[in-house]
Amino acid sequence: MKRTEVSFDIETIPLTIRQFINGATIYDSSCSEHAKTLFVSGSERAFLKISKRGTLEREYHMTKFLHQHNVAPNAIAYESDLDYDYLFTEAVSGEDGTAELHLENPRKLACVFGEYLKMLHSLPIEGCPYGNRTHELLNDAQINGIDLNMLNEFSYSAIDNVVIHGDYCLPNIIMDHFSFKGFIDLGYGGVGDRHYDIYWGIWTLNYNLKTDTYRDIFLDAYGRSNIDDDGLNYFTKLNKLTD
Template structure:
C-alpha cells in the first residue's frame, strides 16, 4: 500500500471526526477515483475515507457488523455533511494481499486466500444489514431481457445464505506475514451466494499474479465440496452482464 505524506486541513471535516485527527500526520493512500483515503498517523493509527454523500453508508454498516465478528476494522466514526461521507476506521497491522511478500509467494498466497474466504462464508448471518445481494445484482439487469435469458439457461438457482465480501480481491484483505488481520472495503457486502466471492477470488489471483496457475490451489483451500460448477458459471455470466 503506497502512502505519500500530505497536508490535511482538519477543519474541513465534521467535528466528531476532527476530534480523532488532532496532532496527527497524514498520508494519502487512495487507490480509487471514487474516494479519498487518508492514513492518520497519531496515537492510534486510523484510515479516513471521504466520498460523496451517501456512498459510504453501506461500508459503514457492513464494517460495523463484521467488526463484531473480529474480521473487519473497528469503526471509530461515520458522519456526513452537505457533500460528503466520512468514515474513520482503525488501521489494523499488516499489508494488503498485493504486497511484495505475498506476490512473491503465490502458492501460499492462493492457499490462505481460499482459507480466509471459507472462514468469512462460515460466519453467522444473523444481524447482517443487507440480506439479498443476488436480487440487487439482478435488479441491474431488469431492462435487459436478453441478458436475463442467458442466466435462465444455466441450471442453477442462486442461494443467498452466506456473508459475502462483495469485492473479494487481494487489495481488500490485510495480513501480517500471511496471518489474517481483517477484511476492508466492504461496501458491496451482505448476505449472498458464495460463488460471487469465489468468482472474484479467481479473478484477482489471475489479475495480480498474471497467470491462472493458482486457481486450483485457491479452490482446494476454499473447499471443493462447497463449490457448484454451475453456480460459478452463473455468477461469471452475471458479473460480465453487469459490467
Template sequence: MKFKQTDGQNQRIEGEQMERREISFDIETVPNAIKQYIKNSNIYDSSCSKNAKTLFVKGTDNSFLKISKKGSLEREFRMTSFLHSHNVAPKVIAFESDQDNDYFLTEAITGEDGVSGVHLEYPNKVSSVFGEYLRMLHSISTVNCPYDNRTSELLEEQSDISYDLKKRITFTAENNVIIHGDYCLPNIIMDNFSFKGFIDVGYGGVGDRHYDICWGIWTLNHNLKTNIYRDLFLDAYGREDIDIERLTYFTHLIG
C-alpha cells in the first residue's frame, strides 16, 4: 500500500481493497478483556498504516482489533462510541491499554469500502452517494460529542502552512458540524452502495464541514483519476451550505 501523510494521518491513496493475510498471533500478548473475544478465532493482518496494526478476527462474530502505542487510540474509541450511538459507526466491543499499547476492538461491518471494485466501477454512483453520506454525517447533532473544537486542533497541527493563511482560515472556520476528519473512500463501508458505517474516525469531532468536503474531493480525484466527478459530489452534498471561499482555504490547507 501507499499512503499520503497529512496531519499525522495515513491515508491509503491507491484504489485497492484492503488485503488480509492469515497470521499466527499469540493472544497471550493482549489484555484479558480483549483475549476473551478473540480466542479460538482465525487472525488476519489487514493493516494499512505503519502507525497501527489492524487485525481481522474471524470467529463466531467477526471483529477488527487495532493495536497501537499507548494513548494513540483513545480518540478513535471515543468518537466511534459517539457515532455508533447515532448508528453510523461500528459497535465498540472493548478498549483496553497496557504499559505499552492501546487495544481497540470493534465489530466488523458487513460490506466493502469505497475503493473496492464493486464501487469504483460506477464512478457516477459512488461520487453521488459519497456526497449524500457526508451530508448525513454533518446532520448529526453535536450534543455530547467528545471533541468540540476540532477545527482549531487541525489548524494547530498544520505547522507547514503560512501564518497568514492559518490566520485567515482560523477567522473563517466554524465548529458547527460533526466531521469525520479523514473523509476518504477507504473510510466508508457500503454494501452495493448502501451505507453501513464510517470507520477510522479518530480524527473527527465538531468542526468545519469544508474540511471533510475538501478531503472528499481529493479522494475522488485521486481514486477515480480525474476531477470530473467533483460536481456530482458537491451537488449530492448540497451546494447551498458550501462556501466557495472557505472551501478554497481548506483546499490550500490540505494541499
C-alpha cells in the first residue's frame, strides 16, 4: 500500500474527527478515484476515508458489526457534512493481500485466502445491519437494464444466508505474513449468497497473480462441499452481465 506524505488542512473536516489527527503526520494512500484515503500517524494510527455524502455509511456499520466478531478494525468515528462522508478507522498491523511478501508465495496465498473466506461465511448473521444483500444486487441489476431471465439457465435460487464481504479481493484483507489481521473496505457487505464472494475471490487471484492456476487451491481451502457449481456459475454470469 503506497503512502505519500501530504499537507492537509484539518480545519476542513468535522471537529469530532479533527481531535484525533491534530498534530499527526498525514499520508495519502488512496487507491480509488471515488474516495480519498489518508493514513494518519499520530496519537492514533488510523485511516481517514473521505467520500461523497452518503457513500460511507454502510461501510461504517458493517465495519462496526464485524469488529464485534474480531475480524475487522474498529470504526472510531463517522461523520457527514453537506458534501462529504468521513470515516475514521483504526489501522490494522500488517499488509494487504497484494503485498509482495504474499504474492511471492501464491500457493499459500490462495490457500489462506480460501480459509479466511470460509471463516467469514461461518459468522452468525444475527445483528448484521444489512440482511438482504442478494436482493439488493439483483434489484440493482434490473435497474441497470439487466434481464434476470438470462440467469434461468442455472438450476439455482440465490439466497441471503451468510455474512459476505461484498468485495472479496486481495487488497481488502490484511495479513501479517499470512496470519489474518482483518477485513477492510466493507461497504458492499451484508447477509448474502456465499457464491458472490467466491466469484470475486477467484477473480482477484486471477487478476493479481496473472494466472488461474491457483483457483482450485482456493476452492479446496474454502471447502468444495459448501460450493454449488450452479451457484458459482450463476454469480459468474451475473457479474459479467453487470460489468
